[in-house]
Amino acid sequence: MSDAILALDNVSKTFGRADNPVYAARSVSFGLHAGRTLALVGESGSGKTTAARLIMREYTPDEGQLLFRGTPLGKANAKALKAYRASVQMVFQDPFAALNPTHTIRYHLERPLRLHQPKLNSKERTAAIEELLTRVKLDPALLMPKYPHELSGGQRQRISIARALAVNPQVIVADEPTSMLDVSVRLGVLNLLNDMKAQLGLALLYITHDIATARYVAEDIMVMYAGQIVEWGDTESVLTNPQHPYTRLLLSAVPDPDRRFSDTRFSEELNRIEFIRRQSALPQPETREVTKNHFIRPMPE
Ligand SMILES: Nc1ncnc2c1ncn2[C@@H]1O[C@H](COP(=O)(O)OP(=O)(O)OP(=O)(O)O)[C@@H](O)[C@H]1O
Numbered sequence: 001m002s003d004a005i006l007a008l009d010n011v012s013k014t015f016g017r018a019d020n021p022v023y024a025a026r027s028v029s030f031g032l033h034a035g036r037t038l039a040l041v042g043e044s045g046s047g048k049t050t051a052a053r054l055i056m057r058e059y060t061p062d063e064g065q066l067l068f069r070g071t072p073l074g075k076a077n078a079k080a081l082k083a084y085r086a087s088v089q090m091v092f093q094d095p096f097a098a099l100n101p102t103h104t105i106r107y108h109l110e111r112p113l114r115l116h117q118p119k120l121n122s123k124e125r126t127a128a129i130e131e132l133l134t135r136v137k138l139d140p141a142l143l144m145p146k147y148p149h150e151l152s153g154g155q156r157q158r159i160s161i162a163r164a165l166a167v168n169p170q171v172i173v174a175d176e177p178t179s180m181l182d183v184s185v186r187l188g189v190l191n192l193l194n195d196m197k198a199q200l201g202l203a204l205l206y207i208t209h210d211i212a213t214a215r216y217v218a219e220d221i222m223v224m225y226a227g228q229i230v231e232w233g234d235t236e237s238v239l240t241n242p243q244h245p246y247t248r249l250l251l252s253a254v255p256d257p258d259r260r261f262s263d264t265r266f267s268e269e270l271n272r273i274e275f276i277r278r279q280s281a282l283p284q285p286e287t288r289e290v291t292k293n294h295f296i297r298p299m300p301e
Pocket residue numbers: 015016022023024042043044045046047048049050051209
């Protein structure tokens with residue numbers, strides 16, 4: 001984790017009342033590295049968005065800490081926190097909700113440039129907007145004067161990505177960035193994220209319930225269940241040789257990510273997993289190494 005741009009170190013977050021707690025994140029640790037994508041996968045409610053919100057500092061950890069380039073954020077001064085905010089950008093699931101319907105695309109990209117690069121004059125700003133739109137493979141002349149409702153879902157998500165790039169981030173957290181898009185344009189957005197990672201050396205956290213797309217974009221994968229990372233490591237190793245019953249369940253739901261795990265074949269495994277959910281306050285099982293860069297937290301016997 002030492003060369004990670006951003007790291008979570010044993011971060012926990014609990015919601016709800018003391019007599020009925022929801023363990024949304026339990027001792028979660030991972031690092032995001034330049035030029036690499038880490039996929040965080042798990043079904044609805046497993047804690048993926050909580051992890052994103054902790055990174056975006058919308059939530060404060062109950063335990064553990066965030067480190068930015070090795071420095072705990074808790075010790076950061078106002079200047080360092082401002083730098084963190086610019087360095088870590090988010091791309092949301094719903095590109096329409098993320099854009100303001102009353103403003104043009106030009107405005108959406110101009111605003112972060114004005115805030116983070118105040119020295120640019122108007123001509124330089126226009127050139128920067130054109131460059132951003134070209135980078136996300138959109139036609140600047142055509143798109144700049146348009147409003148969000150005039151764009152397709154895929155184009156809107158590209159604008160969200162361009163806006164995130166406007167502040168020269170080092171980390172992008174993409175929370176289900178393609179799940180609301182037509183299947184036909186999903187691949188284009190995933191390819192764009194892959195290009196950004198390669199060309200700009202960005203560290204990407206790709207959050208999804210769809211393990212198939214995780215395989216397409218991520219070098220490393222973490223499987224989250226009931227707030228806990230239960231299996232993690234090299235994507236190919238985890239997906240071709242899954243060890244944790246929950247990872248196997250997720251894989252069994254491919255290619256239909258909307259299928260719930262109601263298949264009777266899995267009822268025994270599910271019962272065991274539900275046991276863990278109910279016992280969430282139990283100490284975490286020891287980590288076991290499967291192969292180099294592939295680990296699991298086995299279920300209790
Ligand atoms: N602000 C909150 N207050 C209370 N409970 C919360 C809050 N945020 C999340 N939770 C609970 O924490 C658990 C994890 O939620 P989270 O949204 O992180 O899961 P998720 O894996 O991102 O799910 P989804 O894919 O549906 O967004 C859930 O049980 C959720 O109800």
